[in-house]
Amino acid sequence: MNxxxxxxxxxxxAKKIYEEFEFGSPSIxxxxxxxxxxIEYDVGKDxxxxxxxxxxxxxxxxxxxxxxxxxxxxxxxAKELLEKDKTASLREVYYQLKHxxxxxxxxxxxxxxxxxxxxEDLERTLGVIREQMHIKADRRGSVYGDxxxxxxxxxDEWNCAKLGMxxxxxxxxxxxxxxxxxxxDYVIVVxxxxxxxxxxxxxxxxxxxxxxxxxxxxxxxxxxxxxHRLRYEHRLPVxxxxxxxxxxxxxxxxxxxxxxxLSHFSEYLATPDVxxxxxxxxDIEEYNLWNVTMKLKQVDEKRVKELMSYPWFKNNKxxxxxxxxMLKWKVKIEQxxxxxxxxxFVAEKYLPEKIEKEKFLT
Amino acid sequence: MNxxxxxxxxxxxAKKIYEEFEFGSPSIxxxxxxxxxxIEYDVGKDxxxxxxxxxxxxxxxxxxxxxxxxxxxxxxxAKELLEKDKTASLREVYYQLKHxxxxxxxxxxxxxxxxxxxxEDLERTLGVIREQMHIKADRRGSVYGDxxxxxxxxxDEWNCAKLGMxxxxxxxxxxxxxxxxxxxDYVIVVxxxxxxxxxxxxxxxxxxxxxxxxxxxxxxxxxxxxxHRLRYEHRLPVxxxxxxxxxxxxxxxxxxxxxxxLSHFSEYLATPDVxxxxxxxxDIEEYNLWNVTMKLKQVDEKRVKELMSYPWFKNNKxxxxxxxxMLKWKVKIEQxxxxxxxxxFVAEKYLPEKIEKEKFLT
Numbered sequence: 001m002n003x004x005x006x007x008x009x010x011x012x013x014a015k016k017i018y019e020e021f022e023f024g025s026p027s028i029x030x031x032x033x034x035x036x037x038x039i040e041y042d043v044g045k046d047x048x049x050x051x052x053x054x055x056x057x058x059x060x061x062x063x064x065x066x067x068x069x070x071x072x073x074x075x076x077x078a079k080e081l082l083e084k085d086k087t088a089s090l091r092e093v094y095y096q097l098k099h100x101x102x103x104x105x106x107x108x109x110x111x112x113x114x115x116x117x118x119x120e121d122l123e124r125t126l127g128v129i130r131e132q133m134h135i136k137a138d139r140r141g142s143v144y145g146d147x148x149x150x151x152x153x154x155x156d157e158w159n160c161a162k163l164g165m166x167x168x169x170x171x172x173x174x175x176x177x178x179x180x181x182x183x184x185d186y187v188i189v190v191x192x193x194x195x196x197x198x199x200x201x202x203x204x205x206x207x208x209x210x211x212x213x214x215x216x217x218x219x220x221x222x223x224x225x226x227x228h229r230l231r232y233e234h235r236l237p238v239x240x241x242x243x244x245x246x247x248x249x250x251x252x253x254x255x256x257x258x259x260x261x262l263s264h265f266s267e268y269l270a271t272p273d274v275x276x277x278x279x280x281x282x283d284i285e286e287y288n289l290w291n292v293t294m295k296l297k298q299v300d301e302k303r304v305k306e307l308m309s310y311p312w313f314k315n316n317k318x319x320x321x322x323x324x325x326m327l328k329w330k331v332k333i334e335q336x337x338x339x340x341x342x343x344x345f346v347a348e349k350y351l352p353e354k355i356e357k358e359k360f361l362t
Numbered sequence: 363m364n365x366x367x368x369x370x371x372x373x374x375x376a377k378k379i380y381e382e383f384e385f386g387s388p389s390i391x392x393x394x395x396x397x398x399x400x401i402e403y404d405v406g407k408d409x410x411x412x413x414x415x416x417x418x419x420x421x422x423x424x425x426x427x428x429x430x431x432x433x434x435x436x437x438x439x440a441k442e443l444l445e446k447d448k449t450a451s452l453r454e455v456y457y458q459l460k461h462x463x464x465x466x467x468x469x470x471x472x473x474x475x476x477x478x479x480x481x482e483d484l485e486r487t488l489g490v491i492r493e494q495m496h497i498k499a500d501r502r503g504s505v506y507g508d509x510x511x512x513x514x515x516x517x518d519e520w521n522c523a524k525l526g527m528x529x530x531x532x533x534x535x536x537x538x539x540x541x542x543x544x545x546x547d548y549v550i551v552v553x554x555x556x557x558x559x560x561x562x563x564x565x566x567x568x569x570x571x572x573x574x575x576x577x578x579x580x581x582x583x584x585x586x587x588x589x590h591r592l593r594y595e596h597r598l599p600v601x602x603x604x605x606x607x608x609x610x611x612x613x614x615x616x617x618x619x620x621x622x623x624l625s626h627f628s629e630y631l632a633t634p635d636v637x638x639x640x641x642x643x644x645d646i647e648e649y650n651l652w653n654v655t656m657k658l659k660q661v662d663e664k665r666v667k668e669l670m671s672y673p674w675f676k677n678n679k680x681x682x683x684x685x686x687x688m689l690k691w692k693v694k695i696e697q698x699x700x701x702x703x704x705x706x707f708v709a710e711k712y713l714p715e716k717i718e719k720e721k722f723l724t
Contacts, residue, residue, distance in 0.1 A: 087563060088705060089556035095654055095701040139555055142531050151526035158525050164513035164539065169504050169531035172559065177526065193501055194451035197534065201448060292457055339457040343448055 003082050006133060009126045010079045017059075017072070027058045028071055031124040033117075034263035041311035046256070046272040048312065050124075050263040070118045071125075073097050073108060078122070078133035087134045087173065090116055124264045131221070136172035141223040142193070143168045144200050145211030148181040160211070165200050167212070170222045174229075182234045185209040188277070188351070189227060191217065191242040191251055195335050195346065202347030208355070211236070217247075219255055224269045227255060231271045238271055239360070241351070244279030245296075245332035246303035249322075252276045257312055275360035277351065279333050281325035287350070292340045293331035300332060318361050365444050368495060371488045372441045379421075379434070389420045390433055393486040395479075396625035403673035408618070408634040410674065412486075412625040432480045433487075435459050435470060440484070440495035449496045449535065452478055486626045493583070498534035503585040504555070505530045506562050507573030510543040522573070527562050529574070532584045536591075544596045547571040550639070550713070551589060553579065553604040553613055557697050557708065564709030570717070573598070579609075581617055586631045589617060593633045600633055601722070603713070606641030607658075607694035608665035611684075614638045619674055637722035639713065641695050643687035649712070654702045655693035662694060680723050 013028070020026035032038060032053045042049050057064040057071065077096060081088055088096065094112040101108060109115050119130055130137070143160045144167035150157045153176045160168045171177075188210050190196045196214035199205065205212050211230065215223050230236045240255055242248030256274045258266030284293060296304075307313055308323045326332065338346040354360070375390070382388035394400060394415045404411050419426040419433065439458060443450055450458065456474040463470060471477050481492055492499070505522045506529035512519045515538045522530045533539075550572050552558045558576035561567065567574050573592065577585050592598045602617055604610030618636045620628030646655060658666075669675055670685045688694065700708040716722070 086705060087559070088701070089559070089698070091556055091696075091698045092560070092701040092705060095696075095699050096705065098654060098702060100653060136556075136559070139528070139559070149526070154526060156524045156526050158520065162518045163520050163525065163530060164511070164516060164518050164533065166501070166531040166533035168525060169528040171526065171528035172555075193534075194453055194498075197449070197451070197498070197501070198454070291462060292460060334453075334457075336451070336453045337457050339450070339454040340460060343450055343454060343458065 003085075006126070006128050007079055007082050009128065010075050010082075013075060013126065014072075021059075025058050025060045026068075027056050028068060028125060030055050030057065030071075030121045031264060033120060033124070034260045036260060036310075039260050039263045041257075046312065047266045047270050048257045048260060048263045049266060067118065067121075070097075070109065070114065071122060074115065074118050074122055078135065081134035085134075087136050089136050089138070089172070090119065093119065093135055120261075129265050129268060131173040131175050131225075137221045139170060139172035139222055140216050140220040141170040141226075142166065142196065142214045143170060143211065143226070144196070145205045146183040146209075147179065147211055150178045150180050152176045152178055161205065165197060167196070167200070167214075170213075170220065170226060172220070172222050174222050174225050179229060179233060182211075182230070182236065183209070184211045184236065186237040186239060187211045187213060187227065187230050189213045189215055189219070189223075189238060189240045189255060189274070190335075191215060191248055192335060195241070198339075198343065199347055199351075202344055204347045204351065207347075208352065215251065215255075218251055221269065224255060224271075227274070228269060228271045231273070238274040239277045239355070240274050241277050241335060242279070243332070243334045244281065244283065244326075245334075246300055246307055246326075248279070248335075249276075249307060249319075250303075253307070253310075253312070273362075275362050277354050277360055279335055279337075280361065281322050281329065281331075281333075283350075284329075284331065284333055287338075287341065289333055289337055289340065292337040293329075293333050296326065296330040296332050301327065301330075322361070365447075368488070368490050369441055369444050371490065372437050372444075375437060375488065376434075383421075387420050387422045388430075389418050390430060390487060392417050392419065392433075392483045393626060395482060395486070396622045398622060398672075401622055401625045403619075408674065409628045409632050410619045410622060410625045411628060429480065429483075432459075432471065432476065433484060436477065436480050436484055440497065443496035447496075449498050451498050451500070451534070452481065455481065455497055482623075491627050491630060493535040493537050493587075499583045501532060501534035501584055502578050502582040503532040503588075504528065504558065504576045505532060505573065505588070506558070507567045508545040508571075509541065509573055512540045512542050514538045514540055523567065527559060529558070529562070529576075532575075532582065532588060534582070534584050536584050536587050541591060541595060544573075544592070544598065545571070546573045546598065548599045548601060549573045549575060549589065549592050551575045551577055551581070551585075551600060551602045551617065551636070552697075553577060553610055554697060557603070560701075560705065561709055561713075564706055566709045566713065569709075570714065577613065577617075580613055583631065586617060586633075589636070590631060590633045593635070600636040601639040601717070602636050603639050603697060604641070605694070605696045606643060606645065606688075607696075608662055608669055608688075610641070610697075611638075611669060611681075612665075615669070615672075615674070635724075637724050639716050639722055641697055641699075642723065643684050643691065643693075643695075645712075646691075646693070646695055649700075649703065651695055651699055651702065654699040655691075655695050658688065658692045658694050663689065663692075684723070 017026040094115040240252040258270035379388040456477040620632035
């Protein structure tokens with residue numbers, strides 16, 4: 001969807017409200033935000049989807065008027081951003097709109113959480129993601145590999161394997177980035193920077209013709225969009241490599257199926273056929289890593305049980321097996337722990353062997 | 363100091379210990395780690411320096427033998443890394459060395475904190491920084507601007523203004539990076555990514571001929587080395603732009619004078635003549651930002667009082683004035699808060715005006 005189309009959507013919303021003022025009670029319809037209660041797991045597509053239940057905010061309703069007004073303010077700012085061809089961070093949106101309304105002496109927004117929520121509501125109301133409204137999330141993550149990109153707006157062009165060990169830093173929005181040329185066979189997503197640097201140092205991207213993406217914990221929206229585009233624009237298979245703990249497993253889950261909160265845009269942000277390469281509980285046995293496991297804490301245990309009950313893990317036998325082993329053994333394992341074998345082990349044995357034998361969880 | 367010289371230092375240490383075994387009690391001398399108690403503030407150089415007090419670890423001493431052995435293990439690994447021309451993260455070092463010693467049934471290292479501390483001790487014993495031993499800290503931070511860099515080892519060359527909005531991601535060690543060409547007049551260090559992206563979007567680096575460095579909170583060692591080198595290899599003045607709170611002020615302080623913990627290498631990591639451009643308490647008055655200040659929390663207040671008492675802030679009238687205002691008004695201000703004026707305000711008015719009038723704290 002191009003800029004003009006998004007502006008048009010905002011104008012249509014404004015027009016509708018303006019006309020409703022004639023008749024009495026203007027309102028904004030919105031789709032209720034995703035949570036475990038109102039999402040559904042699409043088994044066929046292996047994706048989390050929002051069960052759309054409509055809400056309504058009315059201007060002449062004391063309980064609604066604050067959020068109604070806030071929505072109009074955010075929509076007006078988004079329109080301005082689009083027309084000026086600027087982008088703004090979530091925090092900037094908050095500060096731009098925060099002020100005290102005279103006479104009633106009320107603040108438009110008290111906290112950023114308020115404006116963040118309104119931005120998400122507006123995404124669902126308009127059916128566009130915030131990046132299309134030129135509002136950016138935080139950026140995080142790096143890319144290394146033989147892939148050439150171009151910044152459409154600025155005209156810059158670069159190859160992500162020619163920027164030194166550090167690779168290319170993924171911006172908060174990649175909607176202006178074209179993927180010009182890809183000379184690789186697949187994508188490996190890595191949870192931690194240290195592993196990313198290890199694999200670059202060991203020349204794994206060159207040896208296996210792979211693109212490496214470091215997500216630094218939970219993948220940012222920019223990183224998820226990039227993974228999605230590499231999969232669907234360039235048909236590259238994607239492998240995810242995280243710690244063997246519930247937090248690592250959920251990083252994989254979000255890349256694959258989307259998050260509950262953003263379930264209204266799973267089709268846009270999720271990449272359903274990514275595969276999980278490790279670390280698994282089986283690895284601990286297979287590579288005898290008992291000496292470098294960590295004790296499963298109570299908070300980890302609680303989280304494992306939550307994951308086990310999610311619809312998309314519930315009927316997945318292979319994953320349930322991992323969860324049960326974790327609970328039985330009461331251990332977790334970091335990807336860095338492979339260094340206990342040797343620094344090269346992860347690049348020379350662990351990953352190539354798993355890829356060759358296709359030892360993946362899906 | 364080149365690789366060979368570092369290897370030589372490690373070999374000399376090993377040789378000394380080996381020879382001492384002949385006479386009875388081998389020992390390793392080390393310099394006690396920096397803390398508020400054993401550092402001194404060098405007023406002339408405006409830098410924190412370690413008051414060197416020597417410690418000694420003896421092999422035939424039950425209280426020392428664990429750390430003694432750990433030091434030998436880390437030194438041996440560092441030598442191996444240098445000879446193989448590999449680098450390792452702090453966590454990889456921990457996992458590489460962690461194992462159970464048979465017979466005594468004792469673990470070499472229980473936690474990463476143990477190996478981290480030994481690495482720091484060894485830095486002071488050998489007089490080299492960990493990067494020179496090929497051991498890396500975490501990486502964080504980005505660079506944007508008309509500066510050309512080359513990775514000596516890999517032969518890559520790039521310009522940091524030609525990689526799209528994201529800029530170049532600073533790796534954990536920049537010892538292999540040459541700064542080939544610099545077409546700018548100064549460096550602006552920014553605390554937050556969102557501000558970094560704002561300034562890139564507003565074309566401030568082009569308009570003011572500046573290099574932008576985003577440090578993302580406390581500056582990483584890689585970022586601090588880069589700032590240091592831009593100052594001393596290329597004579598660029600450096601301005602630091604952070605939140606107006608004790609944490610932002612301390613980011614500036616560490617870039618300028620080094621941290622207490624790393625005071626043994628201040629000359630290498632610190633950049634004494636950086637200047638602080640904002641945010642200040644005066645800014646709140648000058649630009650009427652009262653509406654977007656935040657309440658000073660108890661933990662902030664405690665931290666302000668600590669900063670006030672540090673030797674390098676104690677006799678600095680301009681800084682004491684800021685601290686007192688902060689405690690009196692009980693507010694702090696984020697750099698993002700400038701967006702309340704307009705998105706462009708920070709790039710079109712705030713920074714250029716402060717630079718033109720040289721309104722800096724030093």
